[in-house]
Amino acid sequence: MKKSPKTTKNKSAENDKPFFSKAENGESFFSKPGDNTLQLQPADTKAKDAAPTAAVADACKASSTPESRWANDNPGKVFGVEDRSSGKSESNELIFWNYCVGEAAMRAAHRERLNEVADRWVELLKKDSNLKVKLQGAASTSGNADSNKALAAQRAGIIRDFLIAKKIPDSRIVIDTTSSPRSMAPETSPENQARNRRVELFLFRSTPVVNKLLPWVDVQVQNLIIGQQGVPTPKPTFNETDNFFARNHFSMKASADITLTSLGGTGVGFSQVLTRDTLMAQYSDNTGRTLVLDYGNCNLLPCKDLENATSHFALDGLSMFNSGPGTTQGKVAIRDRPGAVFPLHYPDSKTGPFHLTHYFWMMDFTVILGVREMGAFIPLNHAFWSVAASEDVNIKKKSVSGMAPISVVSDWQPGMAPGMNLEAIYAGPTCRYVRRSEQVTGKENVCRPTETFE
Missing domain, CATH: 3.30.1330.60 (OmpA-like domain)
Incomplete structure (x- = not known):
């Protein structure tokens, strides 16, 4: 493993200290495949x-x-x-x-x-x-x-x-x-x-969280369900041109039939929070050296999983809003198919010397059915779900073996998830801000993984 030279003390802000260069031409890759709502x-x-x-x-x-x-x-x-x-x-x-x-x-x-x-x-x-x-x-x-x-x-x-x-x-x-x-x-x-x-x-x-519906709001929930999407896991992508390997999974869907009565301006829908995001990739070169990339330093968790920073719910288009006094009926829903992307070759963007041989991926989510009224959020029910995968990768054969992406979904529970500070989470950036919105090609990735050579 390479070692950095000894550092020297420096009292002024940001003055240089000794450093060593490691894989400066490498690219970091992580995005949500197929998500065209944000680029x-x-x-x-x-x-x-x-x-x-x-x-x-x-x-x-x-x-x-x-x-x-x-x-x-x-x-x-x-x-x-x-x-x-x-x-x-x-x-x-x-x-x-x-x-x-x-x-x-x-x-x-x-x-x-x-x-x-x-x-x-x-x-x-x-x-x-x-x-x-x-x-x-x-x-x-x-x-x-x-x-x-x-x-x-x-x-x-x-x-x-x-x-x-x-x-x-x-x-x-x-x-x-x-x-x-x-x-x-x-x-x-x-x-x-x-x-x-x-x-x-x-x-x-800014979203204060309260535990009870306001007196002029009534929400009736029926057919509240959550489960896997039942769609076959897509084959992995080996993209030599843009130098990335991608895996995604149709992990979760949830819906509910809602009858909403209020004075107007009230919304009902699903919010989602990402609580764990683990991505690691192992690479080897022709001499037997091993390189491990750990994207953990890119995490800012927990984070709100919204389409954009001004969204009311995870998917505003699948939520319900009533514009005036009265009763509105309809269905609210959420679905997710998260993905993991890694460079095929690292640090050189096309030929190596390191080539992807294994990856590990795990994400944990909390999904919350709730009501927005006068800026506040009132949680009605919550559930947990996870996606995980751990596979060996053969670039030459364009094949994988091991545990392909799977998801596990829990049952609904009343109210807010214990220990979750949703007000603080809503005051932060979206999950796409750093991790999911990294560029797949080019050199302008904001976050670089931690690199360990063996």
């Missing part, structure tokens, strides 16, 4: 990577460290999860990364994207009093922890001031300083350090 916004479409020796319009302060040189030779980066609910591609969740080392100002690409989305966000916030904007700043792990925390807050604060200037009220903006930002990538290269110098910003729906 990745190509990172930094207005400002492509500059050549290593080219200057950028918003150059960083002069520095000789490898981390600073990479920041200066590359423009600011933008990752966005696209919302297509309006018929066109629009981002409600963004990550601005590759900030200059030790600097808090947005870079040109960050300002440009924020200009593009801010006016639309203003209109969304005007129409929905429960929508807010959350900002989470972060810094690379080099330098002093206290100064890095202050720098991360400054980065978020500059974006807050920009949004306020765009007429978004300060009361609708939340800067999250309650937890330490997770690392998006192991800092084994200047590029990975750049991924951790970032600000995450996203719309979310």
Whole structure:
């Protein structure tokens, strides 16, 4: 196994510390196959990577460290999860990364994207009093922890001031300083350090959770069912052109017949929370070395499994809303077919030297039937389900063996799942924000797996 050189203490925020480069040309791959409701916004479409020796319009302060040189030779980066609910591609969740080392100002690409989305966000916030904007700043792990925390807050604060200037009220903006930002990538290269110098910003729906229906709301539930979809598991995909192996599974479906009586503006539907997301892949080369990729550092769990950041339920189109006083009858439903995607060859994107030989995949979900009224969520019933797989992979024969994807579904229980803080979950980003919306091709994946060589 490769070892990093000894580190040296450094008191200034994000100043360089020694690092070693490992598989810098590798790609990380994880997405939800076949999900066309959300697709990745190509990172930094207005400002492509500059050549290593080219200057950028918003150059960083002069520095000789490898981390600073990479920041200066590359423009600011933008990752966005696209919302297509309006018929066109629009981002409600963004990550601005590759900030200059030790600097808090947005870079040109960050300002440009924020200009593009801010006016639309203003209109969304005007129409929905429960929508807010959350900002989470972060810094690379080099330098002093206290100064890095202050720098991360400054980065978020500059974006807050920009949004306020765009007429978004300060009361609708939340800067999250309650937890330490997770690392998006192991800092084994200047590029990975750049991924951790970032600000995450996203719309979310402020959702208090209450235990009882309000007096003017009545909901009758019949034929509440949950089970497997009964669709055969698709064969795995071996895509040499785009260098990925994919597995998916028609895991779960649920539905209920609903009679809803209220004064209007009430919704009934299913919400879903992802509580465990385990992805590991094993690779081998021609000399017998083994490489293990663990995508656990990409997790931000539990997370809300919504179509987009402004959704009321997991699938708004399969939920029920009444627009005026009276009684509405109908069926609400949810279905899911999660997937796992891994690179066939790693770290070289086409030929190796490492080739996929085994993968392990497990996801746990909680699905909740509930009512939305006056911004609050009232849980009626909940159930649990899981999907898992563990297979050997033969790339040459394009075959697999072992435990193919299976799912296990529990029975419905009344009320909310014990120990689940749904209010905090709804105040976070969607599950697609980092994990499921990673690009399958190209180099702009936001999260890189942890790599272990044997």
